[in-house]
Amino acid sequence: MAEQRGTAGSLAGRVALVAGATRGAGRAIAVGLGAAGATVYVTGRTTRERVSEVGRTTETIEETAELVTAAGGEGVAVPTDHLVRDEVKALAARIDRERGRLDVLVNDVWGGEHLLRFGEDTKVWQYDLDDGLRMLELGVKTHLITSHYLLPLLVRRPGGLVVEVTDGTADYNTRYRENMFYDLTKNAPIRMAFGLGEELKGLGCTAVSVTPGFLRSEQMLDHFGVTEENWREGVRVVPSFCISESPAYVGRAVAALAADPEVARWNGQSLSSGQLARVYGFTDTDGTRPDAWRYIVEVEIGGKDADDSAYR
Incomplete structure (x- = not known):
């Protein structure tokens, strides 16, 4: 087995910010970094006193x-709307x-699931323009604002890591x-990670993009009417749910990257949780290594006669 990185204590003394850590991948990444000993600032718009436009009250940044x-680790919750420049600037100063x-x-x-129209063949001129532009604000503009204010702090010392x-993956998203x-x-x-990689490499820092596979986020479990304990029942609704992974999987992926002294080898690249599991040797909570993107391409799209066992 490949060496497993991101283990307990390997990030002791390190400081991380997970922007958008209320739930899903962000929460799991924050917990994964904390499990490796990091101090983790976690941000988001949903607190115990205030709910964001996502409309979920069951997850808060304080809980994360x-x-x-x-x-x-040490978790520090800072309510932040990453579209509000003054709030992000204050976060960096803190x-x-x-x-x-x-x-x-x-x-x-992110937080734009409520704006999606999955399964609909809606052209750009047919899509609700406000919803579409809001999607870009939440998933793109926020990232740029955050990088603008936080990167001056990160580049003070070599070894810094940015994860988009x-x-x-870049291959799948063709x-x-x-x-x-x-x-x-x-x-x-994906393109931001490539561009930041170019800007950061001369400063001894690294940027990558990371994607989970079919993520069993809190919202996804609710959508399928299952829990983490009985999630396989969701296969009755969508067969490809069989290759889904827990949020902890991508959390372990990012913790492994952050603990890797040779992380610069990945600079500018598009990575997935399943790919990184094979390199670093970590597993999902059930002890398997799901490779969702390969399954989706070969089985769901390609029609290969195989079950998920060959992709774990």
Whole structure:
């Protein structure tokens, strides 16, 4: 087995910011970094006093911070709307004042699921323009604002890591993704990681994009009417749910990257949780290594006669 990185204590003394850590991949990444000993600032718009436009009250950034601390790190919740420049600027100033450093920046801001029209053949001129532009604001503009204000802190010392979280690898996303607005939103972080890689490499820092596979987020579990314990029942609704993965999987992927002293080898690249599991040796919570993107291409799209066991 390949060496497993991102283990307990390997990120002790390191400071991370997970922008968009209320739920899903962002929460799991924050917890994964915390489990490796990092101090993790977690941001989002949903708190115990305020609910964002996503409309979910069951996950908050305070809860995420508590999970980070329980995992072995130090979680710090900072309510932040990453479209509001002054709030992001204040966030950067607070991390600088309290820690004087930033080692890992994870751009996972999204929160646009309620704007999607999956399964509809809606052209750009037919799509609700306000919804489409809001999607781009939430998934692209937020990332740019966050990088603008936080990167000056990260580049103070060599070894810094920026992770742009998206949906789909660069190879998979050569396919058109649902509609114009979603396609642009989910391809932009891949290109941002490439561009940031070019800007950061001379400063000894690294940027990558990372995608989970078919993610069993809190919202996805609710959508399928299942829990993490009985998630396989969701296969009755969508057969490809068989290759889904827990959020912890991508959390372990990012923790492994952050702990890798040779992380610069990945600079500018598009990576997936399944790909990184094979390199670093970590597994999902059930002990398997799901490779969702290969399954989707070969089985769901390609029609190969195989079950998910060959992709775990």
